[in-house]
Amino acid sequence: MRTLTRLLAGAALATGIAGAASAQDDPFTVGFVYVGPTGDFGWTYEHDQGRLAVEEEYGDAVETVFAESVPEGPDAERVITQMILGGADMIFTTSFGYGEATNAVAAQFPDVYFEHATGYLREHPNVSTYSARFYEGRAVIGHIAGHMTESNIIGYIASYPIPEVIRGINSAYLHARAVNPDVEFRVVWAYTWFDPAAEGEAAQALIDAGADVIMQHTDSTAPQAIAEEAGVITFGQASDMYQFAPRPRVSSIIDDWAPYYIRRVGEAMEGTWEQADTWDGIGAGMVGIGEMTDAIPEEVRASATELMERIASGEYHPFTGPINMQDGSAWLAEGEIADDGTLAGMDFYVEGITGEIPN
């Protein structure tokens, strides 16, 4: 697998070098490091759409290169370094696990701009982090799921026990319970971002355990295919997954990175780029809710849309007290809103979720 990535990275770089050499006026080169294949129709697909939007926006002034299926960990450091040696002026690393590698390379190349998605490490002035408030979207689909479930068991395919994923589970659960006090969440940790067979197995296990609504925080469409056969409903993850509408996919959370990528690349080219920690949600358009299909009753569609609008306008925050932690101790008092620091490092379930977070 590692050698494959090496080859892919090499191929991507070769294109990059060839492109840079042939252009007379040396375009600004932007490199993207992806955790999955661009054809996953999920997480990586949307980042690649962002890359294409950057190319479209700036035309010949920008050159982009990318490496797919790069393993998280030390190997990423080598891929990033090779990209820069190949002429990249700016690097987007688009998965949580690239954090240390991104910062390690940033120390060696102070003139290159680094943008790390969903991370928190900014050890050097040339490293920014950015993420989307996916939990806002999860609140909306949790609301729909709470209404739709008849067995009152909602299955959740989780990837890794990191704050990003735990936050999503908590947000979805809180809003499902708000409309359906009997709802239960069953969480299966797949320990992968992208493995169609494993994700499909996880979906099947949850369905066999009685779940009639499946949510996923992994990137492939395999759970959708399994759910379709079993007659249960799902939500598109990261990308719209509209090919599974109107059932099983009844709505989706869509990541839209294009506006952010266009803005940051523009700033870097103009020299106005500054280190930042961006965390945008539905309001800023970084998180979108895919079309709600007819499989959802009309009044639920209306209430979900209303919830979405209240979140977008800032009127309502998905983590508003009173909320207790899983062990019953108080977290947020009545009307209190969670601060971003706690959300960013969230490592606990809220009260009512019965499972345990693996360590």
Added chain:
Amino acid sequence: MIVDPVTLIVALITISTPVLLAALGELVVEKSGVLNLGVEGMMIMGAVCGFVTANEVHGYATLHEIVWLDRLAPTLAFLAGMAGAAVLSLIFAFLTQFLMSNQVATGLALTLFGLGLAALIGVGYEGQPIPEVAKPLPAALREIPVVGPILFSHDFVTYLAIFAVFAIWYVLRHTRIGLVLRAVGESHDAAHALGYKVVRIRVVAILFGGAMAGLGGAFLSVVYVENWVQGMTAGAGWIALALVVFAAWKPGRVLFGAWLFGGIAALQLRLQAAEVGVPVALLDASPYLVTIIVLVVMSSNRARAALNAPAALGKTFHASG
């Protein structure tokens, strides 16, 4: 009951099908004395060729409203998956049997080449529609409690895989063809001296291994995931290779191993869904741990290990001697 045993058994039989097919193919290849490490590459070629064929035939049949062709699409897809992977394995056969290249290096290269070529062939096919694969047995049989889902709810390819276990066992053990194949794998020089065409037999075995791996890959993309995505086999080919060693080159044990590995995977997900506190990482790693333990046990007794492994495994043959 925390975990429903019936759905667990149904799931593990389905999950293990691709790996079982690939491992059976590799078993025959290794019995002929050839080590082909390109199983992963051949599986993914089968997956992409199968999916592309299913999609193209489906599109054509829908456009011209040919119902029988649409029904035939999955079968054609399986054949295409087998053919695609067999063609890939032919490259391996040519390099190792005629140019006498190193089998380990060539097999690894085959995996890399297969993954890359499959990604290239599959561009644009992600998320495209394919026809539903009909179950071979009538739905009424599936309604029988306990026995129905376990015995009668599977896909044609799954039954084929289990049938192949018995067929391969019988052929290797009780037929002249099997005896010749094993002779070639044990001592190619002796087989050659007796007048058997060592290279020809090995090429056929390699092609068979490719076709089986391809069928496993096609099952994954056409039946199980119903989609094509790059790198979708995600290491199933390597598990198939481990399985052959684990099974000590015995078809029955390959079936047992495939169900054991599939069972562990299916069980750990179900224990999680039932909220039983299990160390997930340990269960996830257990197939590999079991393989290591079996390898250690096998190699601890030299005579026994030598009895099971084909003696000429991985050795290059040339008629001159």
